[in-house]
Amino acid sequence: MTGRDYLGEFEHIIVLALLRLEDRAYGVTVRQEIEFRTKREVSIGAVYATLDRLEKKGYVKSRHGDPTPERGGRSKRFFRVTAKGVAAVNRTQQALQNMTEGLDLIGSYS
């Protein structure tokens, strides 16, 4: 296992959003899910830049839906996490858990 197998902070957040949204995951829902849960404003460009990077690494897959009128006749791009992506998020979670284990973050450092 190398350091490359871990997800970056925003990659981690995006993969978790995709897992939460399941088959409803496309640009708008992913962006809104992240904003709702992290309370930070995210641009659609940042979401797509990260999703494209994750797709290149083989952690997510995408498919195009049908064009819809409320989108000006443009199609949706749906994303789903691959088995490799699930393994990467588990590894990252485990690493974070190992690093925080035994630390009293609230009591000692607040």
Add this chain to the structure above:
Amino acid sequence: MMPQPHFVQPPRIATWLVDLFTLPEEESILGDIVEEFSQLALRSGVPFARRWYWRQTVKTIAHLFGTGFRVAPWSTAAAVVGGFLLLRFASGLPDKVLSVITDRYLAFWSTHFQAYMWVLKGMVIGHLMASLFVGCMVALVAKGKEMVATMTLALVLCTLIGAALVWVATHLPIDVAWMLWSCADPLAIVVGGAIVRTRRSAATTQPSGA
């Protein structure tokens, strides 16, 4: 009877700007912004939605610009360097043409000074046309990365011009009109990129039978 929600047009210029930076296969990016704009317009009002749309446009373009460069750094850099060298050559042409004309008809210009001033203005326009031409050429070479390449070249030029302006400002009295005019060349390069990108988009979205 419930009023029917009507479709609110998102800001056209912002839509056009995002369109310039996205390939036809990346239409979902613009589709997502338009969809969320419609939702926001109904929920929070059109002015709020328009502000949000512009904010998203600026941030999204910044990301697309960065991603575009990261995806193909060498080909983009090659197009920019080629464009820079072409600009060095092309921007000197109007001056050479002018010097040939003035040398040849020296007696005429000395008696028709007003006409000579018009030729000088023509030279300025010639400079702009040369920059526009270079912008188009860079965009033609950097297929799919037209705006990334032309904007990078424009930013390189702006940096050089900025450094030159700082030097001039510290040594000579500042001529504001000349300072503003210096920014016209980089702008013409970006306009050249936008023209090529728009034409390519139109060509790919037109039905093949048309």
